[in-house]
Amino acid sequence: MLRIRNLASGSSGNSTLLWTDETAILVDAGLSALQIRRRVEASGLEIEDIEAILISHEHIDHIRGIERLSKRYGIRVYANEGTWLGIRKDVENRGMLKDEMVFGDIRITGFPVPHDANDPVGFQVMHDGNKAVVVTDVGHPTKYLKNALEESSVIIIESNHDVDLLKNGPYPYYLKQRILGPEGHLSNEDCGKVLGEVINEDTVAVMLAHLSEHNNKPELAERTVKEYAGEGARIMLTGRGAAPEIRL
Ligand SMILES: [Zn+2]
Ligand SMILES: [Zn+2]
Known part of the structure; x- marks a missing residue:
């Protein structure tokens, strides 16, 4: 079973925990190391259980905790070359993010997203024949995004703002x-x-993430998304603090 828990979402910090019986990883670590540790522990894991932190891009709301997490707990942080060039932090355990990576029984592939950072990516996470996608900070929908989302059982995706x-x-x-x-x-x-x-009916859960505090409202995001995605869509929202666990 793959378990997924969004630990934080929005401009104050983003981080998603994904874990199985074999391994645990974080996608982004945009809170302080202490906050991340607390939320990992509240999910029933120890911070030392985290095998890797995968970074989507270099904006501070995605990397705030990485320096301390790498130094204090020896967790390896993976980012691509462009993203590393943009990270002004003294990270000890640097790994190079590749197109495809395997951690225990989790396989991860990145895909490019349009965003004003050096080389931003979203992540597809495969486990036991199932797929989850974690993607925030997307300027506009692209064919890469659509391809990634297709046949994905769990989707954590940005629903940042209401245009008006x-x-x-x-x-x-x-x-x-x-x-x-x-x-x-x-x-x-x-x-x-x-x-x-x-x-479609095989989609287990869709979690709307990275909602703007000033330019969005949770109920408005949910209502607007359902207008297009259908009333039956299993929409969840990230809120303050860690979101509910999703099991796949
Ligand atoms: Zn960003
Ligand atoms: Zn962001």
């Missing part, structure tokens, strides 16, 4: 343009559209 709330909200113009741009963040509507193309 963002346009009429408090952010300065340049920031609005950045978020709305092709290498910014995924709107509720775009998220719903791509989910509408890929989910």
Whole structure:
């Protein structure tokens, strides 16, 4: 069984824990090392159980804890070359993220996403014939994204903002343009559209992640996504603190 738990989501920090009886990994570590350790322990694991941290891109909300996690607990951190170039942290155990990686009985493949970072990726996680996808920070839907999401049993995906709330909200113009741009963040509507193309009765769970605090509301994200993905879609939301565990 593959277990998945989003430990944190949003601009204050992102991290997702995935584990089996054999191994445990984190996708991103955007909280402090202490917060990550606490949330890993609250999931029934020890921080030393974490075999690897895989980094999607170098923005601070995805890497905040990696320096201390690598130094203090010896956890190896994997990022691709472009992402490492953007990481200004003294990480001790550096690994090079490859297109395909195997940790115990989990196999991981990365895929490119459009976002304003050096070489950002999303992750497909395969275990026992099942697939889960963890993908945040996506400027717009691409064929790579759709391919990755197809036949995925569990999807954790960004549903960042409502376009009207963002346009009429408090952010300065340049920031609005950045978020709305092709290498910014995924709107509720775009998220719903791509989910509408890929989910079906075999989809176990869809978790909406990286919701903007200022430019979104959880119920609005869920409602908008369901407009496109169907009322029957098994939508979950990340909230404050760790989300419920998903089993696959
Ligand atoms: Zn980012
Ligand atoms: Zn982010």
